[in-house]
Amino acid sequence: GAVAQAGWLELLGARGVLREIDALGVQVRLDTVEPGGHFWPRRITALWDILLRHESKAEIWITHTGHANAGAHDRAQIRAFLETMDAPVQRFYWYSAQDRDESEATGLFDLRGAPRLLARMLAEGGPVRLRELLALSQRGRSHNGKGVALITGGAGFIGTNLAARLLGEGRNVRILDNLCRPGTETNLRWLANQFGERIEFRLADVRDRLALRDAVADATEVFHLAAQVAVTSSLVDPLHDFDINGRGTLNLLEELRRLDKPPPLLFTSTNKVYGGLDDLPLVVNDTRYELADPDLRRRGIDESRPIAFCSPYGCSKGASDQYVLDFARTFHLPAAVLRMSCIYGPHQFGTEDQGWVAHFARQALARQPIVIYGDGRQVRDILFVEDLVDALLLARDHIDGLRGHAFNMGGGPRNTVSLRELLAELGRMHNRPPEVRYENWRASDQRYYVSDVARFQAATGWAPRTSVTEGLERMHEWLLAQRPSPAVPERGRVAL
Ligand SMILES: NC(=O)c1ccc[n+]([C@@H]2O[C@H](COP(=O)([O-])OP(=O)(O)OC[C@H]3O[C@@H](n4cnc5c(N)ncnc54)[C@H](O)[C@@H]3O)[C@@H](O)[C@H]2O)c1
Structure with a gap:
């Protein structure tokens, strides 16, 4: 490849060399140039001018380009890729398919082989999908002075339900999400179709402080809600987990602390902050574990339980939970924490790693086997997502009384289910028991967790309204509506 310097090219042209070459190579890493786009047209058009003037038939190739993305810059990487696709050249070489070391995070896949958003979107829908995504992330930036509710992780399961409620009430909603979880783009498109311009989407990462600064300003x-949500992934890569959950939350707190009048902040923590609860004597029957202490069984676990972080996920969420409470104390932020048990419902793209109720329901519907880790007698109080949305909004409304406190949040003792019982319920719904395989227990899995929600109830008047049976039916309806109609090949699909 030749060096794309206009002066050199003119000289090569004047000496007749350009008529003898087949291709002219240009190489620039796009993260090293001024942001703002239109880099290639400006650069390449000037080269075409020179080639034409010297009657050269050479092609122009971009022999090396790319955009570094150590995690927080998916949008910039996607833009750079699309701009390169549109460059007036015969071919381009993108650097690289996979990262080679930590300092060169330019790959479509990171060092662990996980696809970056660019790679996932390309594989799922080609450049069409990438353009759609960028178009979505440019919508709805004016709120007519009416204010906007910010939801980090708003394209996820809980975020989508919360956004839909707020938008349904006529509010403006800003979602900040890096779409790292498969399924989130489906949620986002659904929200955009339902609610039009009042939904604003920012394709950004909570590790990017400036993006947060801009998002909280008004x-x-x-x-x-944005988080690395799976205990299993946190065991594989604890640093990544901490970076998003720990540093991401602290980033947000710092940006809120800069404001003259910080808005209410609600943080979604987890029951995992209480650890394995191994000291609580249990009894076991055919389908479930139960607490031996009848009084505790009737009430559930309350907030006086000492925190005992277990698993990297437990540690990173627990640290964030404590930071939020401390920022409320030390810097007077109007912030509160909900320590949540298992939430389930529509828009949940549950997997084996997180979102087990939705995962079981999806597998049962698709007649696929379900793997149970442990003996399946583990008990949780499950909470239908609409009830959680009620709780989040009440927490916001009562923030002056709630600030600086953490509250246990779940279905409570009246909405408990063991894995085995859920399988039986799904079997009844489908008139056929799901196929099940048993594997070893997972690290730090609680045998029993049921929330005592009395403290939150007393402070806000909230109570769960949806029974397990009704909630499962509503999730089932959503899953049915999700089932793909007979496949239509998508245009622009590419193989990776
Ligand atoms: N679902 C539950 O049962 C449950 C239980 C306890 C706590 N929680 C907490 O509730 C919150 C929401 O959970 P969910 O079930 O909706 O999960 P989810 O995975 O559906 O949603 C999380 C969202 O965060 C986004 N995200 C992840 N990393 C990000 C980053 N670095 N920057 C910006 N966005 C990022 C994801 O793309 C996703 O849209 C999480 O904080 C989770 O820890 C959930």
């Missing part, structure tokens, strides 16, 4: 309330 927010009237903040729901911080």
Whole structure:
């Protein structure tokens, strides 16, 4: 490849060399140039001019380009890729398919082989999908002075349900999400179709402080949901887990602390902050574990239980939970924490790693086997997502009384289910028992967890309204509506 310097090219042209070459190579890493786009047209058009003037038939190739993305810059990487696709050249070489070392995060896949958003979107829908995504992330930036609720992780399961409720009430909603979880783009498209311009989407990462600064500036309330959500993934890569959950939350807190009048902040913590609860004597029957202490069984676990972080996920969420409470104390942020048990419902793209109720329901519907880790007698109090949305909004409304406190949140003792019991319920719904395989227990899995929600109830008047049976039916309806109609090949699909 030749060096794309206009002066050199003119000289090569004047000496007749350009008529003898087949291709001219250009190489620039796009993260090293001024952001703002239109880099290639400006650069390449000038080269075509020179080639034409010297009657050269050479092609122009971009022999090396790319955009570094150590995690927080998916949008910039996607833009750079699309701009390169549109460059007026015969071919381009993108650097690289996979990262080779930590300092060169330019790959479509990271060092662990996980696809970056660019790779996932390309594989799922080609450049069409990438363009759609960028178009979505440019919508709805004016709120007519009415204020906007910020939801980090708002394209996820809980975020989508919360956004839909707020939008349904006529509010403006800003979602900040890096779409790292498969299924989130489906949620986002659904929200955009339902609610039009009042939904604003920012394809950004909570590790990017400036993106957060901009997002909180005019927010009237903040729901911080974005997180690395799986215990299993946290065991594989604890640093990655901490970076998103720990540093991401602290980033947000710091940006809120800068504001003259910080808006209410609600943080979605987890029951995992209480550890394995191994000291609680249990009895076991055919389908479930139960607490031996009848009084505790009737009430559930309350907030006086000492915190005992277990698993990297437990540690990173627990640290964030404590930071939020401390920022409320030390810097007077109007912030509160909900320590949540298992939430389930529509828009949940549950997997084996997280979102087990939705995962079981999806597998049962698709007649696929379900793997149970442990003996399946583990008990949880499950909470239908609409009830959680009620709780989040009540927490916002009562923030002056709730600030600086953490509240256990779940279906409570009246909405408990063991894995075995859920399988039986799904079997009844489908008139056929799901196929099940048993594997070893997973690290730090609680045998029993049921929330005592009395403290939150007393403070806000909230109570769960949806029974397990009704909630499962509503999730089932959503799953049915999700089933793909007979496949239509998508245009622009590419193989990776
Ligand atoms: N679902 C549950 O049962 C449950 C239980 C306890 C706590 N929680 C907490 O509730 C919150 C929401 O959970 P969910 O079930 O909706 O999960 P989810 O995975 O559906 O949603 C999380 C969202 O965060 C986004 N995200 C992840 N990393 C990000 C990053 N670095 N920057 C920006 N966005 C990022 C994801 O793309 C996703 O849209 C999480 O904080 C989770 O820890 C959930």
